[in-house]
Amino acid sequence: MVNKAAVFEAMLRSGGWLATLPEAVRQAVFKASSVRTIAPGAALFEQDGPPTGLHGVFSGDIRVVGHSRDGRAVIMGVIHPGEWVGYLSCLDGLPHAYSGIARYGARTLSLAPADVARIFERDVATYRLLLAPELAAERKLAQFIIEGMGLPLVQRVAARLCDLGRWPYGEDAGPVSPLDHISQEELAMSVGATRPRINEILRDLASRGMVELGYGRIVVRDVAALEQFARGE
Numbered sequence: 001m002v003n004k005a006a007v008f009e010a011m012l013r014s015g016g017w018l019a020t021l022p023e024a025v026r027q028a029v030f031k032a033s034s035v036r037t038i039a040p041g042a043a044l045f046e047q048d049g050p051p052t053g054l055h056g057v058f059s060g061d062i063r064v065v066g067h068s069r070d071g072r073a074v075i076m077g078v079i080h081p082g083e084w085v086g087y088l089s090c091l092d093g094l095p096h097a098y099s100g101i102a103r104y105g106a107r108t109l110s111l112a113p114a115d116v117a118r119i120f121e122r123d124v125a126t127y128r129l130l131l132a133p134e135l136a137a138e139r140k141l142a143q144f145i146i147e148g149m150g151l152p153l154v155q156r157v158a159a160r161l162c163d164l165g166r167w168p169y170g171e172d173a174g175p176v177s178p179l180d181h182i183s184q185e186e187l188a189m190s191v192g193a194t195r196p197r198i199n200e201i202l203r204d205l206a207s208r209g210m211v212e213l214g215y216g217r218i219v220v221r222d223v224a225a226l227e228q229f230a231r232g233e
Contacts, residue, residue: 002035007058007109014082017133018056025119025126032115038062038102044085047099051089053113057081060106066098075186078164087134090116151232156191157201159230161211161220164190182218205229 008030011018018026036055038044044062045052055062062079076098079085089096090113111119120130140163151159164182188198202218205211210226212219220226 002107004030004033004035004109007035008033011056011058011082011109016056016082017084018082021129025129028119029111032119033109033111036108036110038106038108040102040105042102044100044102044106044108045089045096047097048095050095051093051113052086052096052110053116054084054086054090054111055079055100055108056084056110057106057108060102060104062106062108063101063103064098065101073189075164075182075190078182084133087130087137089113090120091131091134151230153191153193153197154201154204155230155232157187157193157198158205158210158226160187160191161205161218162223162226162230183216187218 008018012026013019018029021029033056036044038060044055047065047067057079058081061081062085063075064077064079064085066074066076068074079100085100088094093113116130120126164187184198184202185195187202188195191198193201202211202213205226206213208225208229210220210222210229212221
């Protein structure tokens with residue numbers, strides 16, 4: 001049996017979005033949230049599916065995956081423990097723009113759409129608390145388009161490794177979580193490259209001491225050096 005109060009406190013200590021909320025709002029989130037268990041390989045929500053509310057991960061992770069019209073899957077981000085996802089559909093009420101997959105299973109604290117609306121649409125200031133993470137994501141997307149698309153592949157890979165290890169809605173600062181169970185094929189799809197080329201680049205980065213490669217695992221060892229490399233410095 002999961003102790004929801006203990007889970008909530010642990011998520012608060014992680015220092016993510018939940019910790020930025022005023023006490024009254026946090027308590028409302030706690031009371032309305034429910035624990036969900038997502039089986040390995042199952043979807044927390046699906047691209048083009050109806051809004052499902054907000055979801056805070058406390059065990060496992062959620063892969064944010066977009067599917068193109070021709071069936072290609074692109075990993076857009078990884079939601080690690082302590083992080084939340086689902087803002088966009090909560091804000092506009094439209095179907096999910098991507099899928100959230102618990103490839104190896106996950107547990108979440110989830111808020112239903114009606115509860116999200118009740119808690120965050122009470123006034124402008126509270127609504128901005130819900131809006132802020134999505135605006136941060138939009139800024140990151142703009143930065144990626146402006147700076148990332150013109151970079152050489154090796155620099156794009158370095159930047160993507162840092163990006164996938166951080167909360168998609170956060171700032172480009174702080175530690176980078178290990179990328180567990182991220183395949184080289186998934187990384188290749190996220191930057192538009194082939195797996196053999198990704199393997200070559202990762203081995204080069206490992207030889208420079210920037211990353212450590214393991215079975216189904218990529219650990220960023222030197223964040224500052226990897227970020228400098230991504231910028232071409």
